[in-house]
Amino acid sequence: MKSVTKLIRRFVGILLFSILFLLFVNLAFFSITVKSHAANSHPWTTAKEAAESLRKTKNGYVMPDKMAKEIKKDGAWAVFIENSTGKCVWNLPNLPNSVPLKYTISDIVNLTRGYIDGYPTFVGTNKNGLIILGYPKDSFWKHMWPSWDYNFIANLPRTVLIVAALNVFAIFIIYMIANTKLLKSIKPITDGIQALPNGEIVVLKERGLLSEISANINRISEVMQSKNYQLLKKETARANWIAGVSHDIRTPLSMIMGYAAQLNNSRYLPEEERKRAEIILKQSERIRNLINDLNLASKLEYNMQPINAKKVNIIPVVRQVAVDFINLDIEDKYPIKWITDESLNICMVNIDKDLIKRAVSNLIQNSINHNVEGCEIYILVRAEDNCHIIVSDNGIGADDMQIEKLNASPHYIVCDENTLEQRHGLGLLIVKQIITAHSGVMKIGHSKYGGFEVDIMFPMEIT
């Protein structure tokens, strides 16, 4: 909203500034023109100079050639009227016939102010008389009544200032009104647009100039609401469906596992048959783990698994997971080495204990799943700036490319042709989901023991 206000202010501001700027430019242009035409006072100067140059000789009046040439250059004519007689005593040879050769006082007044037969006239005097220059018709326009009210001229600077101030004030008022009006009509719309990304319900009044936009925003809000609702319904349905299916698989799978375990231990079956039963048992366990993972993954993805974070000491939590695995590994095929510094007994973190247990279990199970031949698994808890849980093994590990891929994979379930690797299980994905939900970081790499290593990290709580 702030940016829109700014935008409108700037827009209206620029508009008004442009008006002022244009006005200024015009004024400047006008004054330059006027100044250049001030040169039009030159007929008066010429007339004055002509009068002064005229000399009285025995043979009458004589004008120097230079002066006469200058007058002729403008296409003007000239006559000289003597003071004593009022008669024309000298003239340039190009004098038109319509110009009279005798003048009364009233004629003199008229021609000084105006024209003779349409020729604009300019006069200059010397001690003997008056010289009249007549310029070609339509070459000058003469102001016939050049007088102004004295007060008007005396107050002119003040008047100009007041008018300018009034203009500026008017422009400011126009700016304010335009700005306010525009903002008022745009504000609900920008508010509405801002509310849209938060998923709020937006209902704008559909009237005024911008009613069409308001109406469209209302439609968008309605569509978004219904889409969100549909999506939520779909996600819930999907998560519930997965929960339902995994529930229904549990009982039949119990029987498969139960009987397979019995056959595996049966004294009456030959070795080969018992081996087959063992395979059924192992694969059923895999299905069981997958169901559990799938259920948790879908719940985490759709935010249906609440995170009950509490401040707990992580060491006993991880230690219990390690011990649970040792207690179940009867053949000792996957010996677990607890390599945490024995002086480290407390490392407080804010976590959901059950979920973190699950994450660490998944990491250990991951080492087991990928090393059919057996391997040693090392568990290390380290408290530095952050709390690290590091699970590594000396098994087959992974190459750089696989590790890069695993580190880059998203923490949600994706399913396209590029992700066939994930079909090996959801173990690491769940760990990533859990760690992400705890604002932690998970890093996959090479173990210094030669195999695979996963380092998960949480911010430590101050004890």
Next chain:
Amino acid sequence: MNVDYLKQKRILLVDDEEELLNMVLSILNEEGFCNIKTAKTVKEAINLTEKFKPEFAILDVMLPDGSGFSLLEKLKQKEDFPVLFLTARGEDEDKFKGFGLGADDYMVKPFLPKELVFRILAILRRSYKDESPLVKLHDSKIDFASAQVIKNGENISLTAKEYELLSVLYRNAGHIVTIDALCEAVWGDNPYGYENSLMAHIRRIREKIEKNPSKPVSLITIKGLGYKLVAEGKI
């Protein structure tokens, strides 16, 4: 370790699915449990309880005429015996509800038969500890009923804490018990900082049960993790 007396206990098994009942029955029979009765409904289970007087029950949660939770409530009103839930419902809320009603354990299907047997024995040992005959170790015997160790024909008394530690270890005999679980069993909810005391107690127990306490064979240290009690004749 002699657990035959535990396998004589009367066990009630409730599940609505006949196939599953048969399977669990065969697993338990094979392990030597010989006194088992089954029920498929809440009604059947209540009737059977009155006649059979079970000493332990395995209950499903979803039954055709009610839930295992309500069945447990009804059973607990009359008799007090340990109960294990064996169900396909794995949600945390269900588990909390089960434990809240006083169940001793909660197992989610599908399960490994061995794990079921182990958990049943752990519950029975805990519940019927006082009836236990002598627990035979490599160099001595523990008599939980009188809180004594018998070594070389000599009776040595156990202190309260030693008794508590040995009980926890015996209940999980053959399995590692973490340092934290042992501390918690003896010192309660805030068990941090007792690691050294625990080591001292373990040393004294070893003096009582081991022939050579510095080279223990019955009470073994698992470095960094915990301790394991090795009983003779373990199942």
